[in-house]
Amino acid sequence: MSQHDCDLLVVGAGILGLAHAWAGARRGLRVKVCERSQAPQGASIRNFGQALVTGQAPGPMLDLARQSRGLWAELGQAAGLQLKQQGSLLFARSEAEQALLEAFCAGRAQEQGYRVELLRGAALQGLYDGRFTHHRAALHGLDDQQLYSREALPQIVDYLARAHGVQFHFSTLVRDVEGGRVNTTAGTFRATRVVVCSGHDYQTLLAEQLAVLQPQVCALQMLRARLQRPLALQHAVLTGLSCVHYGAFADLPEAEAIRVQIRREQPELETHGIHLLASPTPHGELIIGDSHVYGGDVGPFNAEAIDRLLIELAEHTLGGKLEVLERWQGVYGARGPGPFSVLAAAEGVTAVLMHTGLGMSVGLGLGERTVAALLGEGAWPTAQAA
Known part of the structure; x- marks a missing residue:
């Protein structure tokens, strides 16, 4: 047997x-993994590290997020990840945002079993010594988790290699895949099954097969910052702006009032697809973003005006001035035929793509279900509701 033979070869060392x-x-x-970079460099380390259940739309995405939650807890313990499990806080800044959260708690949350609690009055005042009392309410998502992606992914790589014997071939570009034969810059691999998780690269591998999905790319502006007045934040933070972006809320009737308010008071937020997210790092800093620009490709240039909007929103939400430490552009695959695609691309070759920025939230469950299907243990995952 060749040293390059294996049962499963995975292309891409992002979270998928x-x-x-x-x-x-x-x-x-x-298992072998080929990654063209020296280490994971794509969407999976440029994100907030938020593994959200609360924001997922009812149906396949909510099911995957719930499955992924348990898998994150298992992987976090096994790999020694600094996984925050205190949940998320979604703050209502306006009457319209509060009305949506109240409607969600009274209706969909109960119908679909979202584990949430709405914090108002004394409960809101008790958060972080009253730091967030300038908001009207906060939705506490009890099942949500968060980690620091740029440190967590290398830890996962180390754990898989050390505990499970997974062989990683970094700085290895996969040139083409044909059946069980995988041609790379490190030689030819032979695998019983090949799974391609190449992120937003739709051209290097399986270009014709992926083209039928008509996927796009999303670029977003992000920051790492430090509050001048320290805040030992232990939750992932969102605002009511997220209610017009995330599937758990966006189709509720009350969401339209938020859209109207945004268009009336801050239309640039809708123009640039801005909704505030903030995640704590283990080092007392915050990952802050983001904006959304979609297209077949994205340019490399960030707009300072967008960063200023993000900083202003974050400073208002977090109740303090920020010192920016880093700025970067996030890029991920977007706007395919559904939130994700699992495509039988060729004999023995499966492509798995995310079409949203929710890979951290659902990726572990999606990987589990896809491999189970490959081995005949279960049905293929689908983005369509049953």
């Missing part, structure tokens, strides 16, 4: 690729 590698290794498969 690692999820599939873990799912295969847990089943005793010989």
